[in-house]
Amino acid sequence: MNGSMMDEEKLMRGDQTSFYSLMRKKCINQKEFSDVTFSVGAQKQHITAHKCILAGRSEVFRSMFVQQSIHATGIVDIPYPLPDIRPEVFLTTMDYMYTNCCTLTPNLAPDVLAMAIDYGLDGLRKLCVRYMLDAITVESVCSILQSAVVHAQEEVLQKALAFIETHTKDVFVTSQFLQLSEQAVGVILRSDNLEVDELEILLAIRRWAQANQVVSGRPMGVLAAPIIRLIRLPLLSAEELSKIEEENKEEQIIPVQQMAEAWRFHALKDSVPAASKVKTRKGTESREFHKFLAN
Template identity: 45%
Template sequence: MSGPPQPACLWGNLTSFAADMRKMINEREFSDVQFIVGKERKVVHAHRCILAYRCEAFSTMFAQQPLSCDAKEVDIPFVLSDVQPDVFLAVIEFLYTNCVMLSNKMALDVLTSAVEYGLDDLQKLCVDYISNTLTVESACEALQAAVTYRQTDMKDKCLAFIQSHTKSIVKTQGFHELSDPALLVILQSDLLTIDEPDLINFVREWAHVNSVVLDKTVPEIAKEVVHELRLFLLTPDELTILEAENKKDNLIPMDRIAEVWKFHALRKPSGIAVHLLRRRKGTRPRDHHKYLSQISIKATK
């Protein structure tokens, strides 16, 4: 004889459940906690038990300020001045319904809040949305977020998009605002669709912008990233132009430029990382590249 039927977990209509829970979002009736959000000081009403059991960060926050048992006392609202109201409401929506409405305008900020509150599932939803809706204007900002929050898949998708649209993306504000580590991710790629002299010029622009913003010299700003510029791809004439530009801001250390001049004289670069000799996808062919190709092949054997 078979035993009694095993218990089973049966699901009702999840869409209907989420819709009912959504009605509670920022609903004053029956709420027991308030947040003052953003510079606009928008009041957001919520329910402690839902937030606390769905998010450890809120549980900790509420533990530091227990709910008053005295009806005559007014609970002090939590002030969250560093988050936009629509972003905070998106986080609340996820905690109440396990789904979220995102847009290009706010997705990166919601990702930041998801990281701050330790909401892994919300992070994944944001990463998927951002990765699948990249634009020329948003790609660098998304890459910066991916590097900052160590989102490898998102970083790879951003880089692939940047590789395909390099000429447009290097002109954006987002490119100028990249951190050193994020810019290095781009410069280490063989698949950028841009010629090296043009790329060097845009890196110079990046360095000048950040020099003003951070109040540091151009060489200080660029000391890490310049080592990924593939100067060996330049012809002697292009190197002469670069050297003249470099006298104005010292973007590139003189010993790096001297090293390239030595190669053009001897055709034998020594002690150079092999990837710096490789043409990128968008590199325009030059006569001396045949020597670089031969050196690269020998180095990989």
């Protein structure tokens, strides 16, 4: 027989489905033969694992275990505390580390993405990104956008923003919109392609500020300060501005200077320099004075 054929290497794959099932059943969070325990979440749920697998998959875990061995004092079986990670998120991450697969849901994916980034699991990060891009709905898009903003996932951010631009009205009335951070709201308000009128945008920001005032106890004006200037007040009519100005006396979410600038636009609306500073959005309802806008 030809010697070169005898030496030829070929990767032969076994039954991956049975491997996945066995690893999940026999290894993940099974005390038998495990050599490390984690205390996970606020309830300090104990989850067991195997150092060799975790260290082989993540340099963060490897470093953690190396440091433990260096500073070992003879006390064993003290669980590693992970109070800020939900047990279901940790177990999903373990699922990936043991089997290279995992089951994701809209509720899990953003937090699993965070853990994947923190622990250097780029393969898991890519799975989360792929799942999130495929799972965008009116109800899930805000949490997906929030995760993309926090973890600087530009591809996810742009896909989520494009969805919001197309479904703006529906997204703005979800409870998830009220839970967005000021940074994520700012990303939305900078878009020229929102399919909604400026008056509805202002109302949405009021609802957002009211909801966060209840949670944080901070005044609406303080909460809205980082984003309120992204509202394009000059696009509204003089009648609308008058009503807004009256309502703002109580809420105080719009700075006096910003209201003054809107009134100044109306006073100088036939001036090209003034008009050129205001741009309509895709969903801006036409008003008679908009004919003075440069765009």
